[in-house]
Amino acid sequence: MRIDMHKPILEKNDAIAAELRRRFAEDHVYVVDLLASPGSGKTSTILATIDALRDEFNIAVIEGDIASSVDAEKIKAQGIPAVQINTGGACHLESAMLKRAIDVLDLERLDLIIVENVGNLVCPTDFDLGENSKVMILSVPEGDDKPLKYPGVFQVSDAVILNKIDTMPVFDFDRDAFCAAVRDLNPKAPIFPIAATKGDGVEEWASWLAERVHSV
Numbered sequence: 001m002r003i004d005m006h007k008p009i010l011e012k013n014d015a016i017a018a019e020l021r022r023r024f025a026e027d028h029v030y031v032v033d034l035l036a037s038p039g040s041g042k043t044s045t046i047l048a049t050i051d052a053l054r055d056e057f058n059i060a061v062i063e064g065d066i067a068s069s070v071d072a073e074k075i076k077a078q079g080i081p082a083v084q085i086n087t088g089g090a091c092h093l094e095s096a097m098l099k100r101a102i103d104v105l106d107l108e109r110l111d112l113i114i115v116e117n118v119g120n121l122v123c124p125t126d127f128d129l130g131e132n133s134k135v136m137i138l139s140v141p142e143g144d145d146k147p148l149k150y151p152g153v154f155q156v157s158d159a160v161i162l163n164k165i166d167t168m169p170v171f172d173f174d175r176d177a178f179c180a181a182v183r184d185l186n187p188k189a190p191i192f193p194i195a196a197t198k199g200d201g202v203e204e205w206a207s208w209l210a211e212r213v214h215s216v
Contacts, residue, residue: 013127016095020102020130027107030213031115033093033129035153036137038119041163043071044196045137046114050080051199052206057111057213062101064093064118071116081105092123095130112213121150132212133158140164144174147181154185159192161205166195 024031036042050059060081063072075082083101085093098115105113115131117124125134136157138146141164147154154160160182168175179191190208194201 010126013095016099017128017130020095020099023102023107024113024130024132025216027110028216029107029110029113030216031113031129031131031133032209033115033117033124033131033134034137035117035121035124035134035157036119036139037121037142040119040137040139040142041196042116042119042137043074045161045163045194046075046116047078048194048196048199048202049114049206049209050075050078052202053112053210053213054080056210058109059112059114060105060110062098062113062115064097064116091118091120092127093117093129094127098129112209121146121153125152125156132216135159135161137161137163138178140167140171140173143171144178144181147178147185151185154182154189157186157189159190159205159208160186162191162193163196165193166198166200 034042034046046061053059060083061072061075062083062085063075064085065071072082072084083104085097085101093115115129134157136153136159138160140162162175162178182189182191192201192205192208194205196202
């Protein structure tokens with residue numbers, strides 16, 4: 001006999017995600033789930049996004065990590081509400097985890113919630129969090145072959161951020177090959193080249209996000 005535990009886990013997750021989606025819609029809150037591997041610059045991208053949009057929207061951040069609260073403290077230092085989720089070893093966030101974090105936020109006073117998922121290019125793709133969009137962040141030092149090795153995360157993403165483009169001269173990164181591979185997997189997803197720590201390219205990414213926040 002074979003017992004498939006994956007299906008009931010996802011069914012429970014999806015039910016809670018649907019509940020969260022209704023709550024977000026009722027309060028007109030846009031939620032973006034950031035997916036990336038460790039070291040890609042998720043937190044620096046979030047900080048740059050906050051700088052670009054904080055005068056226009058009320059923003060909160062939910063930080064997912066296996067352990068520690070380092071990233072959440074960086075966000076709080078900028079005067080932005082941040083809730084830390086420590087998964088205790090799990091390689092992804094689930095909707096039940098997000099629900100507990102959402103319960104401590106005042107949704108009526110928020111316009112945008114940025115979720116920093118656990119650094120992983122596989123597991124988070126399967127779990128709906130009730131978000132409006134998933135966005136993939138890849139950094140130049142990780143290599144241009146990641147769409148070929150991890151196609152799923154690029155296929156589920158509504159946009160792709162290519163971070164650390166200022167390091168392009170140092171690494172053997174074929175930008176044309178990368179963009180072509182992404183477009184083969186997901187023709188509709190825009191690609192935003194940025195250098196988050198320097199602010200380069202952030203305006204175009206932030207404008208894309210702002211347009212969607214205004215639409216909810």
